[in-house]
Amino acid sequence: MSAASASAAGPVIAQGVDEEPMAANQRDPRARVGMAIAILCAAYTIFHLVVMVLYPLETWTYRMIHVCGGLVIGFLTYSALSQTPDAGPATRRGPVETALLGIAALGIGYGFLIIAYAWGMWWLAGVATPPAFGFRTYGLPLVIGTTAAIVAAWRYSSRDRSRIYLGDVLLCFASIAVLGYILFVVGALRMRAGTGMAQPGDLWAALTGVLLILELARRLTGLALVIIVGVFIAYSFLGPWLPGFLNHRGYTATRFFTYIFTDQGVLGDPIAVSSTYIILFIVFAAFLQASKVGDYFVNFAFACAGQARGGPAKVAVFASGLMGMINGTSAGNVVSTGSLTIPLMKRVGYAPKTSAAIEATASSGGQILPPIMGAGAFIMAEVTGIPYTEIVIAAIIPALLYFVSVYFMVDLQALKLNMKGLPRSELPRFSVLVRQIYLFLPIIILIYTLFAGYSVIRAGAMGMAAAAMVSWLTPHRMGPRQIFHALELGAKMSIQLVAVCAAAGVIVGVIALTGVGARFSALLLTIADQNQYLAMFFAMCISIILGMGMPTTAAYAVAAAVVAPGLISLGVPVLVAHFFVFYYAVMSAITPPVALAAYAGAALSGSDPMKTSVEAFKLGLAAFIVPFMFFGSHELLMQGETLDIIHATATALLGMFLLSAGVIGYYFGHAAAWMRVALIAAALSMIAVGWMSDLIGVGVAVALFLWQRKVVTPQTLAQGRAD
Template structure:
């Protein structure tokens, strides 16, 4: 080819790979879409008000703790029931509109409306009397009669939503409007009596009206959680609720004296349960950083992250897979959901991975493993770091620093596996002419400023709330340097989006609070700790393995935030009782709660990747488990070496980090059956042993692992044969 022809070829127009909407939230199958509908304006106003309320209270006008958390939960329920249907929606089926109700549905609707509206009217009367006449104590019949009709009406509304769902996406079912009203009614009662309830909830002094509000509140939380997060968390919560009443009939360490419904439900709806640590985090840190993520989405920073990763790593062998490792880690750190991140970034990376030669199951698995790893990547770590700080009392900055080396090891492991698989399969990267221009993207490096400002603010001594707010504002300011300037309309749109994105986490945190409350009330966590101690007397490693299994099982099918909140209440106290430091114990359960998203048989992130790649879900989940294998080993490394959590001298930390990185590389080679060439079964086992020796830490094990690695290398290079090895053993 002549120079002139080459110039003409290079000048030919080429369609470049450019990310667009990588961080946009896809509609759930049961999520309504009111675009263009009148109800959309009302929902938009509610969402904006919900987000602005939280930002305002956190930064400018502090509110009493219970009042703030009750309002947070009630607002989430109100928006959630309007936004999410009880079943899948789609099409234009409007057969359940009021004028077309069937006789049975009409009867249920009348019962539901009568009960909920009567309860709402009584609570509304109490507030009106206080505002207009200063009546602090309304007539006895107001709170004495509102409860039973509200319970009956709420149950009828839930039943109506189950058995007579509405299929059109742009309309709200009558039952959902009633459930939204019931949520406001419960909050209205609790807020009216908040000071008294703080003193009497969970005791013999609790009033029947308190019980009625708490019961309805729990039912609404369970129903919304079912809609936004599936049945797994709801089923576990229901098992714990039943356990509270079945204690006298259970054997062994599970037995307890049992509780009356009045005491149980009034206790659960306090800061020991639903209004406890998970909701404390969701009402502050989670909604703040979801708003930050919404601002990044409005300013198209998410697209920039993905394009930057393509420009930097797209040409390398197996390039799209390496892009998925970087981009999905960044996006997963911010958006807080593994499966959601798979859907958003995987829609671009998975087809490209298949294009360069990755099998479909590997493409889906790599995306799932990388997206799940975003939950353990500082400084945001999804939302788990905030819950950990709230539960343990350890400063957030210490948790972020401790998470640094483990997150590097995890992503290094996935990167090594991706690279080794690409080498084994003889893959190449994408052509340069199809990739974003790296020099052009470097000119927009200022789009990283919001993340830089967040990190700087945290370590400069600002509170997490102030640092998150500064980062959010900086995202808006940075957008003014791009074509996607955030004016008043875009800012309001980001507030609306933040509220919609937060509904799932509000629901699951409130539901997790039920489980945490049961554990605190019954004392089963302490008895579980005793059980772990008993096992540890026989074998401490066995106790850790048992804790790992429980953490993974508790997390299966659940969002990361709820999975960790539950595991932290059930498993972490047992590990601490073994003498394991608090930070290490919580990181131990946190990692396995996160990795439950890629652990068969219930691996939500892997299933999302399989749907995009067109592969078998179970095979994809097994493959994702392989790619994320390092995360299943790293927590045991915490146990053997605290230096991996930045606990110790710098020399010790550096030594452990270096040997662990090499051990992770050996582990990746053993899993992929490729070191400096193909590995047979014996060599893989040897290399795996060397990897575990390097990972464990300690001079003797490091030397042993290094000797094994050198031996396998020498053997693969043909510098020594099996006969030579045999003679050397004589």
């Protein structure tokens, strides 16, 4: 924003809030190396856009290029170790490191050259038959070399952000070798993968691919997801020795790994969505970021609500929810927008743990906010076959209930602690910002085109074009350089989800191969014979446990494969079952003891991570209740008659207010412990389905209101009348 426009708009609070913060292990190479990586990233993004919009590719080929391109960019941009700005000069390699890198170079080099020779013979001489000796012998050296490179990177990677470790360059060549082999034999591989006809070369390529995926997932998301994938892989081989419904006959390594690298596993639904809808909307978010529209969203929210009591917290609820909807990751959104909102919340009186918890709760809620839902809507559409527009419409009321509940809690907390907002003199001027309301056009155009019958891909492309065009009405005009930056940024932002979706695909493949999902369904049916709500509670716990420590996308993909079929077998409609597990997969980000979003907020606020996660759990309590609400009342998913939908929504909103008042301890005045219990009981009554339960809830709410207003006192109750 220029100096003159900034002066006219008043103080500018948000600047660069949607910029992606650098991860602790993210590299920042300069000069030619940095430019080469930027060009590679932009080419990766352009490839996806061209294939999606203009020139479709065969499915396996497209998804393999998507995965392996992501691996190459990931290993170039993310180190195995944390980076430091003052790492100092590079040290001389010791004998162990030299030996590891030598083994890696020989093994990966041999495998890469054999694959390159096969492709060269095909392109130059038209020889489509692969070299038999080479394809029999390339694989084991490739696996050994890849393992050596991973170990060397774990131990010896440079701490300097500007340097790319040699072992990571070798891992890039290993990724290309895997891609080259699978694409060379893809026609035959589609027929023989996962069967007794699978070849040893298929095994080695698939095994190398799984190792590369798990290593990149570890670098980007930590060990939690890798450990969970490792447990599922071990389960595939240990099945014959496991008891009860976990028992299965077991599988050979060749059958297992070749099956995993098919469209039933790594190349299955999660990567199908990652390679289309997710990357499309990440690039859309990158265009919004490059045009500084994200800054406008936050400044507009501050102009609207910054002066209200607890203003920064209310801004966090709206702005973080909106940004979280677009960028698709709870913890990442906490780090970006929380760097602004958390200090301001602390300034007006919120405790550090509460400030961090509010930001974490709002950012996590963005994953359930239509129309984008952090890519969850697209994965759900892919898995269930339900049209995307139906999923988005069904998500409206549950998302409304969640954000209304969080808003009530924030507002009641401010009332209870007598908080004020920020001074108007320190806030952007609403009268000026409202004249720039056209900056919401990319979002409006996206929503309109989605519901006007356009395909999701065309709608996303039009949203990107709108973001670029709208930027010309601002000081941040998007020219060729800014568009190139947006394309580069889109690739870098998508890498985490590529790794996560590929790792989740391994789990989905294990579930499909072993049939454990069907056996879990049988277990749920057995529990439901005793009590259906007990079975739902069990499904909730499993969904949360599966999601702990994992990004939303992976958490939902796994829960959809394990838990959702069991709910459907209970007679729960497909849409309801998938929304049920989706909500709990999302809320695992704020559920103790492994609450990634809450931990990210705690790091910014300086609060205790565990106390922050407990506070976030309290603030997001509505999300743990709402799925049971729409399980009992499908009207909350827009299923049913209009009057029934209105009735269910109105009573649920009142229930959210009573729940918030009970949790915070403020209901038209400070609420005693017994009153808080009564408020929560009244809320649960309102949440239950039926006129009688609604009347009970309203009656308790009115009685408590009269008690707080001193209309009813212990004396009047004893006399049987009100004075």
